[in-house]
Amino acid sequence: MKIIGHGGKEIVERVMDPRQAVDKIRGLTRIPIRDQLAREVVMLSYGFFTPLQGFMTKADVDGVVANMRLTDGTVWSIPIVFDLANEEIDAKRIKQGDTLLLTYQDQPMATLDVEEIFSYDLQKMAEKIYGTAEEKHPGCARTYKYADRFIGGKVTLVNPPKMSEPFDRFFFTPRQLRAKIAEKGWLRSVAHQTRNVPHSGHEWLMKGSWIACHGDLPVEKIVTGIVVSAVMGEKRKGDYIDEAIVLTHDALRTYGYFREDVHITSIVLWDMRYAGPKEAIFHAILRTNLGLTHHMFGRDHAGVGTYYDPYDAHRIFDTISEDDLRIKPIRVLAWWFCPVCGEVTYSGLCGHTKERQNFSGTVVRSIIQDGVRPPRIIFRPEVFDLIMETAEKYGFGSPYVGDEYLAKRNPLFTVPPLKL
Amino acid sequence: MTQETYPINVWINEERLAKLQAVNLADMAEEAFAGLKVLRVPCTEAQRDKVLATFPTAKYDSATTKSIEQLPRDVKDKIFDAVIAKGSLNIMGEFLAQY
Ligand SMILES: [Zn+2]
Numbered sequence: 001m002k003i004i005g006h007g008g009k010e011i012v013e014r015v016m017d018p019r020q021a022v023d024k025i026r027g028l029t030r031i032p033i034r035d036q037l038a039r040e041v042v043m044l045s046y047g048f049f050t051p052l053q054g055f056m057t058k059a060d061v062d063g064v065v066a067n068m069r070l071t072d073g074t075v076w077s078i079p080i081v082f083d084l085a086n087e088e089i090d091a092k093r094i095k096q097g098d099t100l101l102l103t104y105q106d107q108p109m110a111t112l113d114v115e116e117i118f119s120y121d122l123q124k125m126a127e128k129i130y131g132t133a134e135e136k137h138p139g140c141a142r143t144y145k146y147a148d149r150f151i152g153g154k155v156t157l158v159n160p161p162k163m164s165e166p167f168d169r170f171f172f173t174p175r176q177l178r179a180k181i182a183e184k185g186w187l188r189s190v191a192h193q194t195r196n197v198p199h200s201g202h203e204w205l206m207k208g209s210w211i212a213c214h215g216d217l218p219v220e221k222i223v224t225g226i227v228v229s230a231v232m233g234e235k236r237k238g239d240y241i242d243e244a245i246v247l248t249h250d251a252l253r254t255y256g257y258f259r260e261d262v263h264i265t266s267i268v269l270w271d272m273r274y275a276g277p278k279e280a281i282f283h284a285i286l287r288t289n290l291g292l293t294h295h296m297f298g299r300d301h302a303g304v305g306t307y308y309d310p311y312d313a314h315r316i317f318d319t320i321s322e323d324d325l326r327i328k329p330i331r332v333l334a335w336w337f338c339p340v341c342g343e344v345t346y347s348g349l350c351g352h353t354k355e356r357q358n359f360s361g362t363v364v365r366s367i368i369q370d371g372v373r374p375p376r377i378i379f380r381p382e383v384f385d386l387i388m389e390t391a392e393k394y395g396f397g398s399p400y401v402g403d404e405y406l407a408k409r410n411p412l413f414t415v416p417p418l419k420l
Numbered sequence: 421m422t423q424e425t426y427p428i429n430v431w432i433n434e435e436r437l438a439k440l441q442a443v444n445l446a447d448m449a450e451e452a453f454a455g456l457k458v459l460r461v462p463c464t465e466a467q468r469d470k471v472l473a474t475f476p477t478a479k480y481d482s483a484t485t486k487s488i489e490q491l492p493r494d495v496k497d498k499i500f501d502a503v504i505a506k507g508s509l510n511i512m513g514e515f516l517a518q519y
Binding site: 339344357369373377 | 435451490
């Protein structure tokens with residue numbers, strides 16, 4: 001049965017059985033790829049980026065840069081491009097019409113059909129996507145690091161990666177997640193995008209958006225779900241380690257803070273661009289393809305520094321019609337702790353603006369760093385203990401990324417050996 | 421003029437508050453966040469400099485919190501234990517003498 005994703009386009013999986021692929025890929029020009037591209041190859045191949053089936057050609061990049069649309073008219077906000085140095089293109093005599101073999105971890109991983117080789121004005125790309133050309137914006141910095149040529153064309157996974165423990169339990173392709181949602185009987189489901197371990201402010205963001213998402217549906221049976229969608233990509237020092245993020249979110253369900261039948265933890269592979277509003281659109285597209293009906297957007301979604309107004313990522317949805325985006329944004333303010341109310345409450349409801357206490361990132365970090373178990377109203381004890389456990393088991397003693405984690409961590413996935 | 425101090429903020433949960441109560445220091449802990457309290461263990465300028473020199477991760481946050489931050493967890497645990505053992509907040513002189 002056809003499954004339909006973003007833009008009303010069919011979700012196509014471009015994945016071959018490695019045994020059948022061997023004959024087709026023997027002798028192809030090999031191109032080793034870096035982590036970001038490997039993650040994007042996986043996403044493209046399983047249809048997470050539908051309607052894209054490969055890296056963008058120049059016309060698509062032009063459309064995305066100029067008016068946030070692909071050449072076929074589909075809304076798209078972030079360029080998905082494959083860069084390669086001119087010297088490598090020359091040395092390997094790569095030309096239009098070739099098929100390249102992309103290797104990762106020294107193993108054949110995917111093929112790339114060379115539909116077009118082009119160059120692009122990176123400053124223009126950065127300026128239009130990020131609203132700034134400043135190098136200190138991490139998205140611009142990533143853009144400026146691209147090599148001087150791009151190759152547009154379809155990718156096909158010829159050697160599917162194996163997700164590592166504990167991520168294997170949380171990785172669902174669009175097809176798999178849709179099957180899981182159907183199995184749960186959910187009519188609606190709301191995405192919670194995260195790169196955090198959850199304190200109860202996050203928990204309430206999810207609860208609030210579940211209630212908003214459920215809306216007018218009958219209540220006798222659970223027909224609405226929360227899908228935690230954790231973004232796994234390049235790590236920076238001070239980020240939470242990936243293992244802590246997924247395991248603590250999942251623990252909210254296993255310890256009953258969310259019922260078994262309302263909550264799933266999942267991951268996507270993506271290197272954050274911090275594009276604020278443009279990235280909000282991209283996240284909405286990604287979760288549309290995963291089969292979700294709603295997406296929660298909080299304050300300063302995917303923002304960085306002071307480049308975007310905290311609610312730019314909400315307002316951008318006013319510019320897009322419902323025909324262009326099949327997922328509905330749920331726009332929320334922050335939750336805070338109010339000593340007068342005696343609870344975690346919604347800033348849009350509680351009137352004790354003088355007494356309220358925000359979930360400050362610095363305070364939460366300091367509490368976690370010191371390992372002093374806070375009151376359960378702000379941090380669930382099971383979650384807190386699990387952060388400490390994952391720090392020991394995966395984080396070389398810390399739940400925050402440090403040099404040792406960067407150097408020695410377990411990779412998210414490995415590409416199995418494939419002899420040609 | 422009161423002398424400027426450079427505090428180390430130690431988080432106080434219920435378990436730690438009980439220990440502070442036992443040595444009559446519970447009132448020194450200030451409300452911080454949702455019932456979690458903070459105990460400000462003072463350092464002189466010289467002690468602050470020694471803390472920063474002894475523990476390379478430590479930073480003095482002069483901009484926002486005006487306190488010594490990023491100390492390793494075990495060091496802060498020991499500071500708290502020293503407060504309980506002495507029944508006083510003025511422990512940094514003796515504490516730093518071990519280093
Ligand atoms: Zn209130």
